[in-house]
Amino acid sequence: MNKDVRLLVSLQDIDNLLKDFQGGEDADELSSLGFEFGSVEGLLATRNKIRATLNSTLLRAYDRLSKVYGRRVVVPVVNGTCSGCFGALATSRLQQARAGDRTMVCEHCGRILFWL
Amino acid sequence: MIGRAVPKGKKIGAVVREEKRSKILEPQALTNFLKPDQYIPEMSAEDRDAVLAELSCALSDKWPSSECDCIEGLLMAREQLGTTALGKGLAVPHVRTALVTSLTVVAGRSKAGVPFRAPDGKRAHVFFLVLGPHDDPGNTYLSFLSTLVRAFKVRGLKGRLLKAASFDDFVAIMEDALRRE
Numbered sequence: 264m265n266k267d268v269r270l271l272v273s274l275q276d277i278d279n280l281l282k283d284f285q286g287g288e289d290a291d292e293l294s295s296l297g298f299e300f301g302s303v304e305g306l307l308a309t310r311n312k313i314r315a316t317l318n319s320t321l322l323r324a325y326d327r328l329s330k331v332y333g334r335r336v337v338v339p340v341v342n343g344t345c346s347g348c349f350g351a352l353a354t355s356r357l358q359q360a361r362a363g364d365r366t367m368v369c370e371h372c373g374r375i376l377f378w379l
Numbered sequence: 380m381i382g383r384a385v386p387k388g389k390k391i392g393a394v395v396r397e398e399k400r401s402k403i404l405e406p407q408a409l410t411n412f413l414k415p416d417q418y419i420p421e422m423s424a425e426d427r428d429a430v431l432a433e434l435s436c437a438l439s440d441k442w443p444s445s446e447c448d449c450i451e452g453l454l455m456a457r458e459q460l461g462t463t464a465l466g467k468g469l470a471v472p473h474v475r476t477a478l479v480t481s482l483t484v485v486a487g488r489s490k491a492g493v494p495f496r497a498p499d500g501k502r503a504h505v506f507f508l509v510l511g512p513h514d515d516p517g518n519t520y521l522s523f524l525s526t527l528v529r530a531f532k533v534r535g536l537k538g539r540l541l542k543a544a545s546f547d548d549f550v551a552i553m554e555d556a557l558r559r560e
Contacts, residue, residue, distance in 0.1 A: 264443075264445065264446065266445075269445060269446070269449050272449060272476070272477050272478060273449055273452060273453060273456075275477055276453050276456075276474065276475065276476045276477060277453070277456055279475060279513060280456065280457060280460065280474065280475070283475070284460060289475070289521065292521050292524075292525070293521075293524070296465075296524060296525055296528045297465050297466075297498075297528060298461065298462075298463060298465070298471075299461040299462055299498065300460055300461040301460060301461045303460065305456075305459030305460075306456055306459045306460055309456045309459065334513055335477075335513055335514065337477055338477060339477065339478075339480060341480055346480065346514070377477075379478070379480065
C-alpha cells in the first residue's frame with residue numbers, strides 16, 4: 264500500500280469515527296457499555312493534519328466519492344473483487360493493486376482500492 | 380432474489396434496527412476470536428501510547444509495519460475522543476477500520492499495570508485490542524465488545540487472567556467467566 268492510500272484509509276477511518284460519535288449507533292452502544300466520550304477537537308485536528316498532507320487531486324476524489332458512497336470509499340480488494348461494489352477486477356488491475364505503488368480505482372464503481 | 384422474512388405486524392426498519400443491535404455472544408464464539416499469535420502474555424509497555432504500539436505490532440504477521448503504524452495512529456486518534464479504559468484493570472482499545480475484513484482481536488497482560496486514564500484512576504492490567512470492519516452486517520464488533528464488558532462484571536476475573544499460565548488457560552478463564560455471568 265502506498266503512502267497516499269495509507270493516509271486515505273486513516274482519513275476515512277477518522278471520518279467514520281466522527282460520524283459514529285456524532286449521532287451514530289456505535290456511540291450510543293459504547294456509552295451504555297461504559298466507554299467515555301469527550302470532545303472531538305483533538306480528533307478534528309488530527310483529521311485536518313492528514314488532509315493537509317494528502318495530495319490535492321486524491322483529496323478531491325475522496326471528497327467527491329464520499330458524497331456518493333458515504334462511509335466506504337477506500338476499500339480492500341477481497342478475492343479478486345472490489346469490496347465496495349463486489350465487481351470482479353481485471354487481472355492486470357489486480358496485479359497493479361497488489362504491487363501497491365500506484366493508487367488504483369475500481370473500474371466498476373470508481374472507489375479507491377488497496378490490497379490486503 | 381435474496382429476501383428476508385419480516386414477522387407479521389413488524390416493519391422492515393424495526394427488523395433491521397434489531398439486527399444491528401449488539402447481541403451477547405456465546406463463550407465459545409467470543410474466544411474463537413482470540414488467537415495464540417495475537418496474545419501477549421507479558422507486555423513491556425509502560426505507558427498508554429506504548430501499549431497501543433505493542434498491541435498493533437502483534438499484528439505484524441498479518442500486515443507490513445506501515446499498516447501496523449496506521450492502526451497505532453488510528454487507536455491514538457480514538458483515544459482523543461475519550462479513554463478506552465473501563466476501570467477495574469481492563470482497557471479495550473477499539474476502532475473500526477478498512478484495514479480488516481473481519482473482527483480482529485489482540486489480547487495482552489501487564490502484571491505491573493499501565494496508567495491508561497481509567498475512570499477509577501487504577502492501572503490497566505488486561506488489554507484487548509478490538510478492530511472491526513466498517514461493513515459488519517451481523518454487528519460482531521459491538522457484540523464482541525458488549526460480551527467482553529459483561530465478562531468483566533465477574534469478580535476476580537482480572538486476577539485470574541493475570542495468573543493464567545498459558546494462552547489456553549487464558550481462554551478457559553474467559554469462557555468460564557462468561558458462563559458464570
